[in-house]
Amino acid sequence: MRVRGNYYAELESEAHSLLAAVGYAGGPVSQQLISNIAEKLGFTLHYVNDLPHSTRSVIDRRNKRIYLGTSLPSRDARAPILRALASLVCRHEEPSSYGEFLRQRVEANYLAGAVLLPELAATALLNEAKKRREISMEDLRDAFGVSYEMAAHRFTNLATTHLDLDVHFMKVHESGTLIKAYENDGVRFPSDALGNLEGAMVCRNWTARTVFSQPDLFNPWYQYTDTSEGGTYWCTSRVEKAKEGQYSVSVGVPFDAVKWFRGRETPHRSRSFCPDERCCRKASDVLTKKWAPSAWPEAATPTSLLAALPTGTFPGVDAHEVYGFLEGHERNSV
């Protein structure tokens, strides 16, 4: 993703063809247009309340049906449908390795973003904003009626190729855990001993974490952060709620590029010395002296370690449950 500037020309062109086939003429992409795309591909959509727990959608290629859960908020049903359709458009077959499984997920997410924030329309809006020095993730989100996370992620697809900007993106859980990350601007993400980014703890002084302590969580938050290794970055961050709690989504750029963004006049500044543990990991000497002899915490075992993932063709998906589900629906439909 970094080598390509997070831009996939072949998926952009697939998205463009899908939209052209249903007569997209600009603005937000409606749920109706998405249904029309499914129809063009020969599939019908079925909302059911017994979708297997381990899935977001299930495609029945035999009967040309796409099953989706009914608990989705209607506005956001577009992205899951598109992710499901992506497997058809990108001709995904059963993944033969975990790497291929991940690549298919990246492509499915990319295609969903590329359809909901079409390249030409989104780039025009961003270039116009750049001219005014008012690039804003909120404006992008509002223009296409998508989530902040989708807008921010889509921005990273277009920023380097079309706006000549190197950027970074992160999604961080309120506990401080890094969930998703992308960069081509040299920012140094935290990682574990094996180099994994996901699950690493993000510096408490970074925008992605300071945003949680703001009194108004649902307004944009801007901050400059001096890092010990890579100079100064400016980031904008926003908190969104999910089932698993709150998480922040952040987009940032090196200091030189901030002139193109709304929020550059922010007075908020912070410094990070991580990975030096004296930055934000180690308790103060005073508190350590006071509490070290008498504190005895019991660690909470991460639930991800307890939940043994079902194994099989699709990691994390229970094939037993999925096949039973398809069998039942096929029987009901004849």
Ligand SMILES: [Zn+2]
């Ligand atoms: Zn730190």
